[in-house]
Structures are given as structure tokens and as C-alpha cells.
Amino acid sequence: MKSFVTLLAFTSACLAAAVPGQSSANLFDKRAPTPDGCRALNTDQGWPSPAEWEAAMPGVLPRKIAKGGPARADYRYTVRSSEDVEKAVQFAAKHNIRLTMINTGHDYHGRNDAPSGLQIDTSQLRGVSVLSKFEPTKEGAPRVIGGKTVSKPRLVDGQQAAVTFGVGIVGSEVNRAIKDTGLFVVAGASPTVAIAAGWGQTAGHSIVSAHYGLGVDQFLEFKVVTADGKLKIANKVSNPDLFWALRGGGGVSWGVVTEVTYKAHPSPKVAWLSFTIDSATASLESFLGRKNGSEGLEDAVAYMTAEFPELVRQGAGGFFLPTGKGYFGACFSLMENATESHIRGTWEPILDKMATFPGMNKAQIGVRTFPNYAEFFTAVWPAIGQWTGGAGVGDGQLEMGKVNPMDRYGNLFDFGLKKDESTRPIYEYLSGLNQNTLHKRAEYANAPVPRQLSPQAGQPFTPYTQNGDYNMPMAGGKFPMDSRLLGEKHLTGMPNQPRDIKHTFATHFIVELISGGKAWQPDDDVSVLPAWRNTIAQAYTPYAPPQLSADILRKIAPETGAYANEAYFGAADWKTAFWGDNYPRLSQVKSKWDPEMLFWATPGVNADTMEVREGRVCKGRVPGRSTNRAGGVAPLTDNPNAIDAVANLLGIVGVGVPYTGQNLTRV
Ligand SMILES: Cc1cc2nc3c(=O)[nH]c(=O)nc-3n(C[C@H](O)[C@H](O)[C@H](O)COP(=O)(O)OP(=O)(O)OC[C@H]3O[C@@H](n4cnc5c(N)ncnc54)[C@H](O)[C@@H]3O)c2cc1C
Incomplete structure (x- = not known):
């Protein structure tokens, strides 16, 4: 036998x-x-x-x-x-x-x-090491995965310090790990976004980008396992084409990144000013265009928008969004401008002028200053600090059923703002974690509602909860949104736009001042969408066509494009919109390193050489169809999961818009 x-x-x-x-x-x-x-x-x-x-x-x-x-x-x-x-x-x-x-x-x-x-x-590829300088070599910087080896190197003026870290470490963790060195790194606004995968490989905008550049501008080296299953060093002297592609060509496409070496800078002082400015005549009905009443607000926002280029030139930045009856802003200044008097001097005249438009009230303002980036970040994101090992709110508040966005995000907006029902939509919208969304996800997965968002306070951030479901509400699915990058003339021209454009811009878009300055003058040629080098703001809406799109912004800024990470997945002319003139070279590099498309993602470089047939990913019926067809959209993904964003939409305008995910009409 x-x-x-x-x-x-x-x-x-x-x-x-x-x-x-x-x-x-x-x-x-x-x-x-x-x-x-x-x-x-x-x-x-x-x-x-x-x-x-x-x-x-x-x-x-x-x-x-x-x-x-x-x-x-x-x-x-x-x-x-x-x-x-x-x-x-x-x-x-x-x-x-x-x-x-x-x-x-x-x-x-x-x-x-x-x-x-x-x-x-890859969330457990961890380890951090600080270098006083970096010279690219074929062998690459010493590996760090498996250990936390932060050291305090002797920093030399004029010499670029660097940090090597595992891809799984999120931005706030890197900054927390190196804070005693007096250095910091450029990372996303959300503390749980990682630096070295999707964020940094696509563009990576940050509240400090105007001073230090985009995420793509910070990389000195990648260690990456390519489609042949071997670890490669990608830097200026080793596989430079891959190094170029990894700095802008998008996550997934080039291989599995394991660790990176990244520029580190002396930590700047930060000043933060938050404001809300309400309109006495605006209402949810007027926001939705069913009634008049928000015209004064729309004109006030158009006026402020026209000031953005000058503000960015002076080193200012911020995030701005509609609240359902007014507007909210979180503004910041860095370095020598990080004083209360400077930030008030910058924003108060603008907010005072906004209050003169019909129906507008005076703004409420709160200001705080911080001696360095780490203190700013920890103060602003205490609850999430808890996820990633920092000081934060008590464990109990992270338990489901007790999470109150007003508490969790309190510090972000608390600087003089009232915390009541009128500001609740802001808290809930930005939290992205409201009860409905999480409960729905848990039911969907047929699993008990997770008690905690992360296995244990102080443990490394992981994409999973202890029951194996995802931590992030949007993980593993498509989230509806659409966006556009805007440059100087698009912003200064806003007051002269017709009413429908001013209305939609002021009532449905989130605007981020996250470029300018150093982000316009990078040290090196990278593969990011070139439009970033003229961008001042990204405007995005948490809707997707056909409910609402960024089409009004495409109309006024047809030549720019969109940040692939925060765009509509069905955007027309996607190759040009997401990568501009860099697409043809990216396509060649992709064909060289991954001819069999093992790393397929859509939207992603050469995505249209594959398609989904009966639930499986297959080579496209038209071989090598890698053209930028006019109006072409990226192939649909095989991932059928869509995030129910209705809860978030409720938060921002008070009225949910049906979102069916799978049945979206494509533009
Ligand atoms: C709450 C929130 C806040 C955000 N804030 C910002 C912001 O301030 N600035 C900004 O620019 N963007 C921001 N984004 C967008 C963000 O840049 C993208 O969602 C980005 O793709 C996240 O990358 P990740 O690695 O953290 O996430 P993941 O979802 O884990 O990965 C993103 C992509 O990278 C791929 N990938 C994962 N691991 C690897 C690896 N080891 N090697 C290669 N590819 C890999 C994944 O397959 C996926 O395609 C935000 C998103 C959210 C949800």
C-alpha cells in the first residue's frame, strides 16, 4: 500500500x-x-x-x-x-x-x-535607523527590518540626514521614533497612512510639502522585491530606472517594497489656527441648491480661494471644507512664521473680509503653537497616537460603542471652537469612523463588532482588527470620490466664475493647500504627475459620478490632472490625468520589470494590458493596448467591494445620496 x-x-x-x-x-x-x-x-x-x-x-x-x-x-x-x-x-x-x-x-x-x-x-516590516548622511551604493543602506535601531547621529550642517525604515511603519510612528534626534520626516496628514507604499510612491502630499517637497521628493533608496522574486536595491546608482518609477509611478506596480531610506530634516516649529465661519442665511437646503441663501458664503469662499496663491507664497497652508451652514478651516505656518501673531496676522484680515459678504457672521478662531513637529502631531492626533504607541486618550474611548468622534478628534478642532451639535458634522465627517460605517462593515463581514480598533493600545498599527476584519473603513474596497489639482490662475479666477461653479466649489469640495514652494522645485527628476509642480491646492469631493463629480473643476482646470490616490477610479484620460507626460516612460519601465503583469493594479501603470473576465484577471483581448485613448478609463478592478459612504455624506451635508458602488455610471 x-x-x-x-x-x-x-x-x-x-x-x-x-x-x-x-x-x-x-x-x-x-x-x-x-x-x-x-x-x-x-x-x-x-x-x-x-x-x-x-x-x-x-x-x-x-x-x-x-x-x-x-x-x-x-x-x-x-x-x-x-x-x-x-x-x-x-x-x-x-x-x-x-x-x-x-x-x-x-x-x-x-x-x-x-x-x-x-x-x-507588509505592515510588520518594521525597524528605524537614523543616518547622519546617505551615499547611494549598489549594496544599499544597512537593513533595518526586524529591529528598532534608532540612533542619535552627529548631524552636520549642510549634510542631508536620512532615516531608513520598514515599509510597514506609518508616518506618525517614524516621527515619534526619531523625535529625540531633533529630526522629522515628511508624512501624510493622517497619522495612520504609511510613507513608503501607496502614499509615497504616488506623490504623498503633506501639510509641510510647500516647505520640504512631496513624499516622492524625499526618497533616497528603496529595497523592493520585483516580479522575479528577488530583492533589489533601487537608488541613483543601482537600478535607477526602477528608482525613478517608484517615485511617482504608484503603489503595487513595481514590486513589494520592504524598506526605504528617506530624507530627514530638522524639526520645524508649527503654528495652527482653526476657524469656523457661518452664514446666517445658508442652510442644508441652500447647500443642496434647493433654496437660495448660500450666495454670500459662496462669494466669501471664492474671495478666500483667490487669496490662496499669495498665502502659499508666504508659506501658509491648510485644509478647508463646508460644514452644512458655513465653512471650516485648519491653517498652519511653519518655522519662523510659526507664531501666534504671524498666523493671526495672516488669516484674520481674510476672515474679517469674509464676514462682510451678505449673511456672513464673524469667524470663531482658535490658535496654538508647537515647538516642533512631533509635539504638534501628538497634540492634534492624540487618539490615534494611542494606536501607534504615543500618548493618547484612554483605552476605553477606543472601544467600539464608546467612540465619540467629538472626543477622538477633539484636539484637532478644539482650539477655540465650540463643540456642539452645529460642529458635529465636521467631527463626524473627518473621523471617517462613525458608528454606522463600522457597524455596517462588521455586519457585512458577519463578524462581531470589533471591540477595539487596534489589537492593543501601544501596539504597532496593522490593517486588521483582532478578529481579522479591516481596521480602516475603506480598506479592501472602493471609496467614492473625485478630485482635481488646481494652480494659481484657477484659484485667483474663482470670484469670476459663474454662480453654479462657485456654489458647488463652496458647498461640496474639500480644499487642501498642500503644495507650492519646495514642491515646485524638487531636487531631482521623479515620475510623479508633473502638474504637481504648478499645483497650489487639491480639491476633492467624497462623492463619485453620477451623484457628483469634479467636472466643474475639470472645466476650469482642463490641463492639470488629479492625484491618483484621491481621484475617481473611472476618470477619463486616466493615464494623462494621473501621470501626464511621464506615462510613456513609466509604461516602458513597467514592461521591463514586470512583463507578465504579476503586480496588476487599476488604476496603475499598464493596467489596461489586463482586464477582468468572469472574475479573473486576464491578459487583455487586444494585446499591448497601452494607448491613451481619448476618453479612455482604467479597466475595472476585480475587487467588487465598495464602501458604503452614505454615513460620511450624511456627516457633511446632512442628506445621504444613494451610492450603489458597483453600478456607478462611468464618465
Ligand atoms: C484617512 C486617510 C488620510 C489620507 N491622507 C493623505 C494625505 O494626507 N496625503 C496623501 O497624499 N494621501 C493621503 N491619503 C491617501 C493615501 O495616500 C492613499 O490611500 C495611499 O494609497 C495609502 O497608502 P498605504 O500604504 O498607507 O495604504 P495601503 O492601502 O495599504 O496601500 C496602498 C497601495 O499601495 C500598495 N502597497 C501596499 N503595500 C505595499 C508595498 N509593501 N510595496 C508596494 N506597494 C504596496 C497597495 O496594494 C495599494 O495599492 C489618505 C487616505 C486616507 C484613507
Whole structure:
């Protein structure tokens, strides 16, 4: 009997070996083969057995997918070293398996998960080391994954300090880890967005970008496992084409990044001013265009918008959004301008003038100043600081059922603002974590409502809760939004725009002053959308067509484009809109490093060489269709999960707009 089994195993192995890419295929496997040019599904002949998965990637987790719940990859592998990543990529390539990767789960396009295959979780690739200077070499900077080795190097004036850190470490963690060195790094506004994956590989805007540049401008080196399953060093002297592509070409497309070396700067002083300015005549009805009453507010906002270019030239920045009956702003100044008198002197005359428009009340203002970036960040985001190891609110407040956005985000807006029902929409909208969304997600996954957002306070941030569901409301699905980058003339021209444009801009868009200055004069050529180099503001709406789009802004700024991470996934002319003139070269680099499109993401470079057919990702019917067809949109993803954003929309305008996710009409 034993020899029969041995013979059977031997025969199977021989037969399997005869079918390239399908190690388990054999005569006894009656399942249908994978269609030509397509990725395998778990129902196909040759799909690896659970034992094969486990042997290749010890500890790999089969995903438990509730009946009727969201579609997820078949397996998730939490990698802890670059060798783990190599094994995972080699396994996926060998077995022709759909491969995705997740780092924090913030992606708005659902590119970090798929309904089949293997999801690599890179959140535990950690470790931080500070360098007093960096010289690119073929061998790369010393590795840091697996240890926290922050040192306090002797900094030399005029010498660029740097930090090497694992891709899984989120922005606030890096800054917290290095704060005793007096240095800081450019990171996203949200403390839980990571630097080195989707954020930094696509553009990476920050409240400090006008002073230090975008995220893409900070990278000195990447360590990345490419489609051949091998770790590569990408810097100025080693694989420079890959290095260029990784700085703007978008997450996923180039390989699995394991760690990076990144510029560090002396930490600046920060001043923060928040304001709300209400209109006595505006209402939700007027915001929705059903009644008059918000014209004064719209003109006041158009006036302020026209001032933005000059403010940015003076080093100011901020975030601005409609509240349902007025407008809210969070404004900041850095370095020598980070004083209460300077920031008040900058904004008060503008807010006073806004109060002179019909129906407008005087603004409420609050100001705080901070001696360095780390203190500013910890003060502004205390609750999330708790997630990532910093001082924060008590554990109890993070428990579901007790989370109150007013408490969690209190410090962000508390600087003189009243905290009552009138400002609740702002808190709820920005929290993105309101009860409805989380409860819906939990029901969807057929799992108990998570008690805590993170396994334990003080533990590293992970994309998962302890029951295995996602931490971030938008993780693993598509989130509706649309956006446009705006330059000087688009902003200064706002007061002269027709009423419908001023109305929509003032009542439905969030505006971020996150570029200018150093972001216009980078040290190096990178592959980011060139329009960033003339951008002053990004305006985005948490809706997607057909409910609402950024079309009014496309009309006034047809030549700019959009930040791929925060754009409508069905945007027209997507290659030009997201990468501009850099797209053709990005396409060539992608073809060289990943000819088989192992790392497929949409929108993403060369995404349109593949398409989804009956739930699987396949080579496109028109081979090499990598043209920028007029009006073309990126192929639809195979990830069918859509985020129910109605709760957030309720927060901003008080009226939910139906969002069906899958049935979106494409522009
Ligand atoms: C609350 C919130 C706040 C935000 N704030 C900002 C902001 O201030 N500035 C800004 O510019 N953007 C911001 N964004 C957008 C953000 O840049 C994108 O969502 C970005 O994709 C997040 O990257 P991530 O690695 O943290 O998330 P993930 O969802 O984990 O990954 C993003 C993408 O990178 C890929 N990826 C994951 N791991 C790796 C890896 N190891 N190697 C290569 N690719 C990988 C994923 O497959 C996915 O496509 C924000 C988003 C949210 C939800």
C-alpha cells in the first residue's frame, strides 16, 4: 500500500512537472484548467493544496469569507522579512496566482485586496535607523527590518540626514521614533497612512510639502522585491530606472517594497489656527441648491480661494471644507512664521473680509503653537497616537460603542471652537469612523463588532482588527470620490466664475493647500504627475459620478490632472490625468520589470494590458493596448467591494445620496 502511494505521488509529481506554472496539475485532477493568459482561481486544475501553501509560506492564513460577505483573497501572508516577501512573490509567480499587497489599508481604489489569490501584508516590516548622511551604493543602506535601531547621529550642517525604515511603519510612528534626534520626516496628514507604499510612491502630499517637497521628493533608496522574486536595491546608482518609477509611478506596480531610506530634516516649529465661519442665511437646503441663501458664503469662499496663491507664497497652508451652514478651516505656518501673531496676522484680515459678504457672521478662531513637529502631531492626533504607541486618550474611548468622534478628534478642532451639535458634522465627517460605517462593515463581514480598533493600545498599527476584519473603513474596497489639482490662475479666477461653479466649489469640495514652494522645485527628476509642480491646492469631493463629480473643476482646470490616490477610479484620460507626460516612460519601465503583469493594479501603470473576465484577471483581448485613448478609463478592478459612504455624506451635508458602488455610471 505504502509503495502504491509513493508511486502515485511520484507519478503526480512527474505529470505536474510537465505542466509549467501548475505544479499540482495531474491526470487525476478533474477540475478545468486555467484559461490561457488568466490568473488561476481556487477552482482550477493545479491550484496548490493547503499543504503547498503552508510549506512555501509557513503561517500563511486562509481567509475566512462569510457567506454573502465581502470578497477577499484566498490567503493572507503577513511577512516579517524580505526573504518572506521573496518566497511569497516566487510562489505567486510559479502558480500564476493573483497577487495583492496591503500595508495600512488606506487605499481608496480597493487595490490592496482582490477576490482571489494571495494578499501579502507588509505592515510588520518594521525597524528605524537614523543616518547622519546617505551615499547611494549598489549594496544599499544597512537593513533595518526586524529591529528598532534608532540612533542619535552627529548631524552636520549642510549634510542631508536620512532615516531608513520598514515599509510597514506609518508616518506618525517614524516621527515619534526619531523625535529625540531633533529630526522629522515628511508624512501624510493622517497619522495612520504609511510613507513608503501607496502614499509615497504616488506623490504623498503633506501639510509641510510647500516647505520640504512631496513624499516622492524625499526618497533616497528603496529595497523592493520585483516580479522575479528577488530583492533589489533601487537608488541613483543601482537600478535607477526602477528608482525613478517608484517615485511617482504608484503603489503595487513595481514590486513589494520592504524598506526605504528617506530624507530627514530638522524639526520645524508649527503654528495652527482653526476657524469656523457661518452664514446666517445658508442652510442644508441652500447647500443642496434647493433654496437660495448660500450666495454670500459662496462669494466669501471664492474671495478666500483667490487669496490662496499669495498665502502659499508666504508659506501658509491648510485644509478647508463646508460644514452644512458655513465653512471650516485648519491653517498652519511653519518655522519662523510659526507664531501666534504671524498666523493671526495672516488669516484674520481674510476672515474679517469674509464676514462682510451678505449673511456672513464673524469667524470663531482658535490658535496654538508647537515647538516642533512631533509635539504638534501628538497634540492634534492624540487618539490615534494611542494606536501607534504615543500618548493618547484612554483605552476605553477606543472601544467600539464608546467612540465619540467629538472626543477622538477633539484636539484637532478644539482650539477655540465650540463643540456642539452645529460642529458635529465636521467631527463626524473627518473621523471617517462613525458608528454606522463600522457597524455596517462588521455586519457585512458577519463578524462581531470589533471591540477595539487596534489589537492593543501601544501596539504597532496593522490593517486588521483582532478578529481579522479591516481596521480602516475603506480598506479592501472602493471609496467614492473625485478630485482635481488646481494652480494659481484657477484659484485667483474663482470670484469670476459663474454662480453654479462657485456654489458647488463652496458647498461640496474639500480644499487642501498642500503644495507650492519646495514642491515646485524638487531636487531631482521623479515620475510623479508633473502638474504637481504648478499645483497650489487639491480639491476633492467624497462623492463619485453620477451623484457628483469634479467636472466643474475639470472645466476650469482642463490641463492639470488629479492625484491618483484621491481621484475617481473611472476618470477619463486616466493615464494623462494621473501621470501626464511621464506615462510613456513609466509604461516602458513597467514592461521591463514586470512583463507578465504579476503586480496588476487599476488604476496603475499598464493596467489596461489586463482586464477582468468572469472574475479573473486576464491578459487583455487586444494585446499591448497601452494607448491613451481619448476618453479612455482604467479597466475595472476585480475587487467588487465598495464602501458604503452614505454615513460620511450624511456627516457633511446632512442628506445621504444613494451610492450603489458597483453600478456607478462611468464618465
Ligand atoms: C484617512 C486617510 C488620510 C489620507 N491622507 C493623505 C494625505 O494626507 N496625503 C496623501 O497624499 N494621501 C493621503 N491619503 C491617501 C493615501 O495616500 C492613499 O490611500 C495611499 O494609497 C495609502 O497608502 P498605504 O500604504 O498607507 O495604504 P495601503 O492601502 O495599504 O496601500 C496602498 C497601495 O499601495 C500598495 N502597497 C501596499 N503595500 C505595499 C508595498 N509593501 N510595496 C508596494 N506597494 C504596496 C497597495 O496594494 C495599494 O495599492 C489618505 C487616505 C486616507 C484613507
